[in-house]
Amino acid sequence: MNTFTFSSIARPTWRYRLYEKSDDNPGYDWRRSRGSISDHLSQYDTLGDGETQHSPDCLVQNEDFCDVVTSLVENLHRIPVDVEQMPGWLRWFWRTDCVASDEQIRFALSLKYDERKTTYYNLSELKKSSSGDKRYDKRWEELRHYEGDCPVEKVMRVLCTDGGKCRPHNIIEHVALVLRIAEIADKDCASFLAQQFFKRGSGVFTGLSNDALRSLMANFDVVTQFVTSLSQLTWTRGYSQRAAETRNAALAVPV
Numbered sequence: 001m002n003t004f005t006f007s008s009i010a011r012p013t014w015r016y017r018l019y020e021k022s023d024d025n026p027g028y029d030w031r032r033s034r035g036s037i038s039d040h041l042s043q044y045d046t047l048g049d050g051e052t053q054h055s056p057d058c059l060v061q062n063e064d065f066c067d068v069v070t071s072l073v074e075n076l077h078r079i080p081v082d083v084e085q086m087p088g089w090l091r092w093f094w095r096t097d098c099v100a101s102d103e104q105i106r107f108a109l110s111l112k113y114d115e116r117k118t119t120y121y122n123l124s125e126l127k128k129s130s131s132g133d134k135r136y137d138k139r140w141e142e143l144r145h146y147e148g149d150c151p152v153e154k155v156m157r158v159l160c161t162d163g164g165k166c167r168p169h170n171i172i173e174h175v176a177l178v179l180r181i182a183e184i185a186d187k188d189c190a191s192f193l194a195q196q197f198f199k200r201g202s203g204v205f206t207g208l209s210n211d212a213l214r215s216l217m218a219n220f221d222v223v224t225q226f227v228t229s230l231s232q233l234t235w236t237r238g239y240s241q242r243a244a245e246t247r248n249a250a251l252a253v254p255v
Contacts, residue, residue, distance in 0.1 A: 004089050005051075006075035010067040013048045016041060016060065020088035027057035035061050037068060037171055040093045062171050062204050066216050073219045076226050086234045094227045096176035100159050100166040105184050108158035109151060111143055119143040121158065123166060151185040152178055152197040171204070175220055191217065 003024075008014040019025040019040050027042035042057035043064070060068060079090065100108075100123075107126045113119070120134035120142055121127070134140040141161050146154050156178070159166040168174040182193040195213045198205035205213065 002088055004079065004087065006071055006078070008043070008064075008067055009071045009074065010064070011045075013046050014043055015046060015051070015053070016043050016068060016071065017057065018089040018093050020092065022092075025057065025059075027059050029059060032059050032061075037062060037065055038093050040089060041068070065171050065204050066208070066212070069216060069219045069223065073222050076223070079226075081230060084234070084237070086230055090227060091231070094172060094223060096172060096224050096227070098177055098180050099168055099173055100177060100180075102180075102184060104159065104166065105155055105181055108155040109185060111158060113143055113145045115145070123159070148200075150193070150196050150200065152181045152193050153200065155181045155185070156197070175217075176224070179217065179220070 002020040004018045005015050008016060019042070022028050022039035025040060025042050027044075028039055033039055036059040039059070041060050043060045044053050044057050045055040046052055047054040079087065103126060104123050107121075107123070111119070111121060111128060117130045118132075118135075120129050120131070120137075120140040122129075122140050124139065128143070129140070135142070141158075144157065146157055148154070159177070161167070166177075168177055178194050178197055179190070182190040182197070185193055191214065194217060195210060198208070198213055205216075208216070
């Protein structure tokens with residue numbers, strides 16, 4: 001079974017374990033997966049007895065997100081880098097491909113609420129309309145009033161409707177989306193805008209100081225860069241190999 005285990009910084013006797021397939025994760029429980037970081041990640045306690053597992057695997061909840069990210073950063077150097085293939089447990093765990101495109105984010109930023117008329121928007125087609133017949137069309141959402149001054153929250157309200165396709169599936173996708181929105185909204189103030197949004201919401205980020213939030217975002221970016229670079233290296237090597245095979249095959253054809 002293809003797995004990767006790394007130590008927790010916050011709880012030194014605990015270990016996190018990544019699985020390539022969620023079905024292989026003995027801690028997977030669909031009833032608790034909604035509040036967990038990933039179906040591919042479990043945790044267990046060694047009770048200080050070296051690396052011996054002394055508790056069953058269980059899913060890691062969002063409350064441990066900061067520790068998971070910080071702990072993973074300190075263990076990136078232990079990840080076996082295989083230029084032939086990216087580890088499956090890493091590819092399926094750290095999925096930060098934005099669930100919304102840059103065009104959709106910019107479109108959401110451009111929407112303005114007008115109390116004099118009801119406005120509907122379509123994220124797939126990047127269109128808005130005030131036509132009343134859009135009320136019953138599931139492809140369209142009604143633009144709601146937002147009184148705040150945080151552009152990230154404004155966009156998240158537009159993108160992340162209950163049935164929307166841009167709604168993040170887990171906390172990793174959530175953070176990736178917030179950081180991307182902040183980057184597009186104001187590149188020079190992206191870090192501040194992301195912090196502003198995280199501290200306003202409820203959940204694992206509200207009790208963190210500004211320094212802790214900055215550290216979390218920096219570590220998140222480090223892991224993302226590692227995964228992206230490894231993915232690009234694997235793809236480039238594969239492309240080069242296929243190109244060479246195609247050329248050799250063409251040369252082997254008799255004239």
